Every structure is written in structure tokens, then in C-alpha cells.
Amino acid sequence: MKNMKFIAGIIVFGSLWGFAECIIGSLLRDANLPAGALMTGIFAIGLMTLSRTTFRQPGMQAGIGLVAGALRLFNPFGGCFICSAIAIMAEGLLFDLIWTGFSLNLKKTQTLTIQASLGICLAYLVYVGGYIVTQILTPVFSSAGFYLENLIVFIPQILASGLLAALIGVVTVPVVFTLKKFDITIRDRVYYPVTMGVSALCWVIVITNTILIVWL
Amino acid sequence: MGKDRLLPIFALLILLIGSVSSIYVYATQATTNTLLVNGQHYTMDQLFSLAQPRSFNESQYSGIALDDLMLKTGVVHPEQHTYTLKGADGYEKTVTWENMKNGLLMKDKESIFSDLPKAFRVKNIITIEVK
Numbered sequence: 315m316k317n318m319k320f321i322a323g324i325i326v327f328g329s330l331w332g333f334a335e336c337i338i339g340s341l342l343r344d345a346n347l348p349a350g351a352l353m354t355g356i357f358a359i360g361l362m363t364l365s366r367t368t369f370r371q372p373g374m375q376a377g378i379g380l381v382a383g384a385l386r387l388f389n390p391f392g393g394c395f396i397c398s399a400i401a402i403m404a405e406g407l408l409f410d411l412i413w414t415g416f417s418l419n420l421k422k423t424q425t426l427t428i429q430a431s432l433g434i435c436l437a438y439l440v441y442v443g444g445y446i447v448t449q450i451l452t453p454v455f456s457s458a459g460f461y462l463e464n465l466i467v468f469i470p471q472i473l474a475s476g477l478l479a480a481l482i483g484v485v486t487v488p489v490v491f492t493l494k495k496f497d498i499t500i501r502d503r504v505y506y507p508v509t510m511g512v513s514a515l516c517w518v519i520v521i522t523n524t525i526l527i528v529w530l
Numbered sequence: 531m532g533k534d535r536l537l538p539i540f541a542l543l544i545l546l547i548g549s550v551s552s553i554y555v556y557a558t559q560a561t562t563n564t565l566l567v568n569g570q571h572y573t574m575d576q577l578f579s580l581a582q583p584r585s586f587n588e589s590q591y592s593g594i595a596l597d598d599l600m601l602k603t604g605v606v607h608p609e610q611h612t613y614t615l616k617g618a619d620g621y622e623k624t625v626t627w628e629n630m631k632n633g634l635l636m637k638d639k640e641s642i643f644s645d646l647p648k649a650f651r652v653k654n655i656i657t658i659e660v661k
Contacts, residue, residue: 397649416537428534431541438544452649453623461624464614468621474555477548 319505324374326509327365328381331357333516335386335402337523348478354405354441355482359433362409363490372414379406388520397452404447405440412439429488437483442476560618565639566657568603574637584634591642596633596658605660615641616657623650624661 334357342349362375383403412435424432449468453460564571572580581599585592600608609627616622625633625643632645639655 396647425534427538431537434541434544435537438548449649452647456646456650458623458625458629458646458650461612461614464622464624470551470554470558471620473547473551477545477552480544480548 320369320371320374322506322509323365323369324377325381325513327361327374328378329385329513329516331361331378331402332382332385333520334361335382335398336388336520339398348475350401350445351441351475351478351482354444355437355479356486358402358405358409358440359437359479359483359486360490362406363436363487364493366409366413367490367494372410375410375413376407379403379409382406385517385520388517388524396455397448400451400455401444401448404451405444408440408443408447409436412436424491426488429491430484433483433485433487434480435483436487438476438480441479442472445472445475555619558620560656562618562656565655566659567599568605568658568660570603572603574639577635578637581635586634586642586644591634591636593634593636593642596635596641597627597630599635600630600658600660612661614657614659614661615652615655616659617652618654618656621652623652625650 335353338357339349339353342352362378365374365378379402383399383406386399386402416432416435446465449465449472450460453464564573565577566572567577577599578594580602581594581596583592584595584598596613597608600613605611608630612624612626613630614622614624623641625646629643629646629650633641633643635641635655639653641650641652641655643650
């Protein structure tokens with residue numbers, strides 16, 4: 315039963331993140347805003363911190379990244395779907411590894427300094443790591459091939475672009491820890507209908523959006 | 531030293547790396563009105579008068595054909611080379627001759643390839659290097 319709850323959690327958090335990437339991310343890109351840093355700093359870090367502090371299980375965020383990345387593949391017209399899907403999946407895996415590396419004692423109340431520091435580290439490393447993984451894997455999967463020198467010369471720009479994500483992470487992680495203080499629990503009876511319903515809604519909206527873009 | 535103390539130090543280090551990188555990127559940003567193609571400087575008007583036009587996606591993207599541009603700028607045995615497109619911000623991507631046959635250079639100095647992902651769209655190109 316606990317396993318089923320865990321899987322349902324992966325699906326709902328992954329669907330929410332994928333939905334945000336496809337719909338809100340595309341709107342931000344259209345408005346010429348730094349969508350990558352905003353999406354990572356707010357949605358990716360927010361949803362993954364919430365899921366990690368709720369379920370406290372390693373491996374969950376890698377699964378969430380896979381679900382969100384899969385949903386991004388269904389919405390290829392808001393941008394480069396291969397790059398975005400790879401970045402999302404990599405971000406999920408990196409979050410999982412970094413959080414496990416820090417191995418914080420979640421039973422202990424974390425100070426605001428620790429929460430803010432965690433936000434900076436997570437947002438920056440997840441964003442920069444995802445960016446680098448995308449820069450390697452996207453050319454590998456294309457006909458052009460990967461050239462290491464292309465990546466090396468662009469490293470300063472990647473490191474610089476992560477700063478905005480880090481500054482957003484300062485706010486996102488403490489906000490999630492504050493929200494966790496409101497002990498909201500969903501009864502088992504409604505847990506599955508709510509999680510599956512929310513997940514299905516996210517997928518339906520994204521797929522409908524894709525169909526409308528193709529037809530109109 | 532406990533993790534409680536290491537984490538803020540690590541966070542400060544990250545902010546320092548991000549800030550120094552931003553300053554470096556700003557300081558090294560290149561600005562030029564010409565494009566260095568195969569070792570020679572050209573204005574965009576010169577390049578657009580040299581090469582054949584090309585468009586993709588029902589003229590959503592239009593510009594000049596990158597393969598024709600290479601031939602007109604004196605590249606011989608083009609299939610034996612790779613081509614590195616460098617942007618003013620330092621972003622660069624290397625592509626093959628086959629990719630160049632499916633590529634175009636737009637008036638705003640951005641490259642588009644119909645056979646490659648968006649990551650190969652280099653903005654504000656300042657150099658096309660033949661290797």
C-alpha cells in the first residue's frame with residue numbers, strides 16, 4: 315500500500331512539473347523571460363523539495379523527472395522537446411543525488427540559514443548540471459555529434475546563468491518548509507482519486523494543447 | 531565540521547562562482563558589425579548578396595543557405611570539413627557539411643538547421659570557422 319502511494323506520488327508530482335514546463339514554461343519563453351532558471355528555481359525545486367520532505371524516499375525525484383520529461387515529449391511545439399526532456403530528466407536525477415549527498419535530518423527543524431543555503435545549492439547545481447547534461451546529450455542524439463570544445467568555451471555562460479536559479483532557490487526552499495508546517499494530510503480514501511485525477515488532468519491539458527497547436 | 535556549517539559555506543561559494551562567471555561573461559561579450567566567415571570579414575548585406583536564399587516551415591524562417599555561403603566564400607572540398615558557428619556570447623556549435631546543407635543564416639545572425647535540435651540555433655553569430 316505504501317509502495318502504491320509512493321508511485322502515485324511520483325506520477326502526480328511529475329505530471330504537475332511536466333504540465334508547468336509545457337504550459338507555463340512555453341509562455342515564459344514566448345515572453346522572452348529566462349524560462350529555464352525560473353522553471354527550475356520555482357517549479358522543479360519547489361515540487362521536488364515538497365515531495366522529498368513528504369515521502370523522505372531516495373529515488374523518488376529521479377522518477378518525478380522521468381514522468382515530467384515524458385510529458386514534455388508530448389508537447390514538442392513549445393520549444394526544443396528533446397533538449398527540454400533531457401534537461402528535466404537530468405534535473406530530477408541530480409536533485410535526488412544532491413539531496414541524498416547532503417543527507418539532512420528531516421526530523422530535526424532546519425534553521426532558515428540552512429533552508430536558504432539548501433535552496434541555493436540545489437537550484438544552482440540542478441540547473442547547471444541539467445544544462446551541461448543537455449549540452450552533451452542533445453548533440454550526441456543528433457546527426458552533428460558532440461564536440462567537447464563547444465562545451466568548454468560555454469562553461470562560463472552556463473555557470474553565470476545558474477545564478478538566477480540559485481537566487482530563486484533562496485526563496486523557494488524556505489517557502490516549501492514553511493508550507494510543510496501546515497500539516498495537510500489527505501485521507502487514503504481520497505488520496506488515489508485526487509492524485510490520479512490531478513495527473514490525468516495535467517496530461518489531458520498538455521496533449522490537447524499539442525493537438526490544438528498542430529491543427530490551428 | 532558538521533553539515534550544518536558546511537552547507538552555508540558551500541552556498542556562498544556557489545554564489546561567488548555564479549557572480550564571477552557573470553562578470554566574466556559581461557566583460558568578454560563581443561560586439562561586432564561584421565561576420566568572420568572562413569577567415570574573412572563580411573557585412574550581413576555582403577553575405578546576403580553572395581549566397582542563395584533558403585527558407586523553412588512555410589517561410590517562417592528565412593535567410594541564406596549556409597552550404598552555398600561556404601562555397602561562395604571559398605571553401606573547397608566542403609564535405610571534408612566541420613563548421614563551428616560562434617555566437618557573441620561565446621555559445622558555439624560544430625556541425626557537419628550534411629547539416630550545413632539543411633541550414634540557413636537569418637538576417638538577425640541566427641542559424642537554423644532543419645535537421646538539428648534547437649540547441650543548434652546559435653544567436654548573434656560572429657564567426658563561422660571552417661575546420
